[in-house]
Amino acid sequence: MPRFAANLTMMYPEHAFLDRFAAAARDGFEAVEFLFPYDFPAADIKARLTDNGLTQALFNAPPGDWAAGERGIASLPGREDQFRKSIDKALEYTAALGNKKLHVMAGLIAPDQPRDEHGAVYLRNLEYAAKTGQTAGVGIVIEPINTRDIPGFFLNRQDEAQAICDEIGAPNLQVQFDIYHCQIVEGDIAVKLKRDMKRPNAGIGHIQIAGVPDRNEPDIGELNYPYLFELIDSLGYDGWIGCEYRPRAGTSEGLGWLKPYL
Numbered sequence: 001m002p003r004f005a006a007n008l009t010m011m012y013p014e015h016a017f018l019d020r021f022a023a024a025a026r027d028g029f030e031a032v033e034f035l036f037p038y039d040f041p042a043a044d045i046k047a048r049l050t051d052n053g054l055t056q057a058l059f060n061a062p063p064g065d066w067a068a069g070e071r072g073i074a075s076l077p078g079r080e081d082q083f084r085k086s087i088d089k090a091l092e093y094t095a096a097l098g099n100k101k102l103h104v105m106a107g108l109i110a111p112d113q114p115r116d117e118h119g120a121v122y123l124r125n126l127e128y129a130a131k132t133g134q135t136a137g138v139g140i141v142i143e144p145i146n147t148r149d150i151p152g153f154f155l156n157r158q159d160e161a162q163a164i165c166d167e168i169g170a171p172n173l174q175v176q177f178d179i180y181h182c183q184i185v186e187g188d189i190a191v192k193l194k195r196d197m198k199r200p201n202a203g204i205g206h207i208q209i210a211g212v213p214d215r216n217e218p219d220i221g222e223l224n225y226p227y228l229f230e231l232i233d234s235l236g237y238d239g240w241i242g243c244e245y246r247p248r249a250g251t252s253e254g255l256g257w258l259k260p261y262l
Helices: 017-026 042-051 080-097 115-136 158-168 179-185 189-197 225-234 252-261
Strands: 003-007 031-033 055-060 101-103 139-142 173-178 204-209 240-243
Touching: 003 055, 017 031, 017 042, 031 240, 042 055, 042 080, 055 080, 055 240, 080 101, 080 115, 101 204, 115 139, 115 158, 115 173, 139 158, 139 204, 158 173, 158 189, 173 179, 173 189, 179 189, 179 204, 189 204, 189 225
Parallel strands: 003 031, 003 240, 031 055, 055 101, 101 139, 139 173, 173 204, 204 240
Antiparallel strands: none
């Protein structure tokens, strides 16, 4: 049976952030994820997790200046010191919140910037993140993201992400397979899940879902999610599936798709 984590950045926008934990628990979720915890003391978030019997599944390392449009700094030349500090800060939060997965965003690259240079920086930074994460008992995941939602994002394809993990060869570095992003860029979701879930190295460390094309509930759009959930189960994936979608209306009212899995 698949296990779902509510993404509290996108879901329950009708509540203040710290009140979303209780709302998710009331709806039957046993885990949560979100983009960033850094606007709140870790102790405050931990209290909400504990009070509502929730597991923290995942969050992202600091992405640089998000408000200014940055979407990660792992591949950005000249930002290596800032990247290392961002991983150290993120791991302080994982230690407090208890999650064993941390997503590291690659960042943006302009058409006139040297991709080889960005790639070399990305590899070195991921090596640091994986080594530091391994010491802390935390897995690092990297996510291909479609360039419709984030134009210029450095990492877009599942095979590229798997190749990067292979090259680094760290046992705790895996790919975050976001089905929404993969469908927009590549399609052929079931074949890619079968291919990558069975890889002896790297593989899939976290899964996220949303309806395609509009990133709403997974029971809307062009994907047959009940089939995909059954496939994911059959492949032996036992991690959380993050529900990273924008509810069409009230979050709770749109959870009819979830009821068979509770």
